[in-house]
Amino acid sequence: xxNQILLTLISGIIISGLAGYLGTLMLSKRMSIVAGPxxxxxxxxxxxxxxxxxxxxxxxxxFVILGAIFIWLLKxxxxxxxxxxxxxxxxxxxxxxxxxxxxxKAEEALVGSLAKITFSETILILVLSxxxxxxxxxxxxxxxxxxxxxxxxxxxxxxVKMFNLYYLLSIAVTISMxxxxxxxxxxxxLVAIPSATAKNVSKDLRSYKIFASLFGIxxxxxxxxxxxxxxxxxxxxxxxSNAVLFFIxxxxxxxxx
Amino acid sequence: MxxxxxxxxxxxxxxxxxxxxxLSFSVSKGEILTIVGPNGAGKSVLLKTLxxxxxxxxxxxxxxxxxxxxxxxxxxxxxxKNLPLTVCDFFTLKNPVPDQKEIIKYLKLVGLTKxxxxxxxxxxxxxxxxxxxxxxxxxxxxxxxxxxxxxxSIDIGGGETIYSLLDTIxxxxxxxxxxxxxxxxxVYKHSTNVLCLTYKRHFCYGVPREILNSEVxxxxxxxxxxxxxxx
Numbered sequence: 001x002x003n004q005i006l007l008t009l010i011s012g013i014i015i016s017g018l019a020g021y022l023g024t025l026m027l028s029k030r031m032s033i034v035a036g037p038x039x040x041x042x043x044x045x046x047x048x049x050x051x052x053x054x055x056x057x058x059x060x061x062x063f064v065i066l067g068a069i070f071i072w073l074l075k076x077x078x079x080x081x082x083x084x085x086x087x088x089x090x091x092x093x094x095x096x097x098x099x100x101x102x103x104x105k106a107e108e109a110l111v112g113s114l115a116k117i118t119f120s121e122t123i124l125i126l127v128l129s130x131x132x133x134x135x136x137x138x139x140x141x142x143x144x145x146x147x148x149x150x151x152x153x154x155x156x157x158x159x160v161k162m163f164n165l166y167y168l169l170s171i172a173v174t175i176s177m178x179x180x181x182x183x184x185x186x187x188x189x190l191v192a193i194p195s196a197t198a199k200n201v202s203k204d205l206r207s208y209k210i211f212a213s214l215f216g217i218x219x220x221x222x223x224x225x226x227x228x229x230x231x232x233x234x235x236x237x238x239x240x241s242n243a244v245l246f247f248i249x250x251x252x253x254x255x256x257x
Numbered sequence: 258m259x260x261x262x263x264x265x266x267x268x269x270x271x272x273x274x275x276x277x278x279x280l281s282f283s284v285s286k287g288e289i290l291t292i293v294g295p296n297g298a299g300k301s302v303l304l305k306t307l308x309x310x311x312x313x314x315x316x317x318x319x320x321x322x323x324x325x326x327x328x329x330x331x332x333x334x335x336x337x338k339n340l341p342l343t344v345c346d347f348f349t350l351k352n353p354v355p356d357q358k359e360i361i362k363y364l365k366l367v368g369l370t371k372x373x374x375x376x377x378x379x380x381x382x383x384x385x386x387x388x389x390x391x392x393x394x395x396x397x398x399x400x401x402x403x404x405x406x407x408x409x410s411i412d413i414g415g416g417e418t419i420y421s422l423l424d425t426i427x428x429x430x431x432x433x434x435x436x437x438x439x440x441x442x443x444v445y446k447h448s449t450n451v452l453c454l455t456y457k458r459h460f461c462y463g464v465p466r467e468i469l470n471s472e473v474x475x476x477x478x479x480x481x482x483x484x485x486x487x488x
């Protein structure tokens with residue numbers, strides 16, 4: 001196995017596993033759909049990176065994270081649903097970037113560039129993912145309570161406003177990394193599908209979390225391997241692997257008691 | 258009795274409309290204050306304002322720091338529909354997490370058996386879910402409990418179970434309870450004080466037997482109300 005495919009596999013597994021885990025919170029808050037617009041927010045960053053000739057990752061992270069903060073501020077101000085605000089932010093981001101994004105050079109941003117990932121980028125992904133994982137793990141139970149009822153959460157002494165910010169930032173960082181793996185167009189699938197698959201086969205919270213991360217990891221391994229063997233793009237194959245797992249899970253879905 | 262709460266000239270506006278206007282009352286330790294009134298009179302808003310969720314004018318003075326429990330109105334299984342949460346998982350969302358023995362003890366208190374521990378919360382019936390919520394609130398031993406129509410969707414016998422349970426806990430643990438209900442018989446049977454809210458302004462406040470007569474109720478609810486008092 002060459003070093004390149006090893007780096008690709010390691011980063012793919014980490015990103016996809018983390019996205020699956022985070023997805024379990026997003027599915028419960030009906031936030032899965034927010035991941036899409038957030039990922040698309042990377043486009044202005046990509047456009048700038050291409051025009052000024054710096055690494056696309058330097059363009060992606062700031063834009064997605066600023067987008068998340070922007071959504072949070074709008075949410076506090078307007079009290080509109082998160083999906084709605086994400087759609088608005090997304091439209092602003094993509095709309096403006098379409099004005100000057102050289103589409104013919106933007107393929108990497110659209111379908112991912114994991115096959116070309118460097119050693120230092122892999123280390124960056126490893127560090128960021130570990131950091132985000134521990135943050136989500138720390139916030140998980142309280143975020144879940146906020147998802148169930150903000151009023152209950154407040155009575156338990158949870159600062160809902162700040163938690164929403166940490167949550168959005170975790171999503172932003174994960175999504176930015178997801179843009180590497182599968183590209184900006186289909187990143188949402190990384191958080192949406194594994195958690196949906198896991199929900200189909202889990203009956204408690206623990207198995208839900210474990211299965212979602214596991215399905216994320218499996219789809220990354222299968223997708224990257226198949227892409228490598230047949231010289232195909234990674235992004236679409238990771239998503240297809242996810243979709244296959246999802247359809248298998250429907251067969252095994254437990255009947256509602 | 259020691260006062261825990263004083264509310265003076267409280268006004269709350271939501272979306273430019275005054276929901277509560279110039280309301281004053283107080284709550285003493287160990288009291289059960291029942292809030293009654295028609296839909297839209299501001300009962301739930303009052304609870305949420307006391308909990309600090311809404312801005313207000315006037316004064317809300319807490320004389321001591323109390324551990325608060327709150328059961329919001331209309332929290333139903335829909336919010337859990339997308340989650341594979343068991344009843345046990347739901348209790349682990351509390352901080353600190355109660356141990357399993359304790360959870361079973363409180364489930365039994367509200368009339369649910371041990372078998373419910375690993376059932377999916379969103380698959381419980383409406384009444385069972387509500388009982389679980391009551392247990393969820395009680396398990397942290399709150400000193401002050403806000404209940405917003407705790408017996409919604411619980412069957413008649415079940416509602417009685419919940420209220421008797423509240424009564425038992427109230428006698429045993431010296432809790433203070435602020436309760437919103439539509440069930441007037443509960444007001445007579447269990448509460449020490451009653452606060453009636455009408456649309457936009459408070460109407461009466463005092464001991465139920467002294468102030469709640471059919472004339473007053475007619476003014477609160479806008480129509481003739483017959484009371485079947487529990488003896």
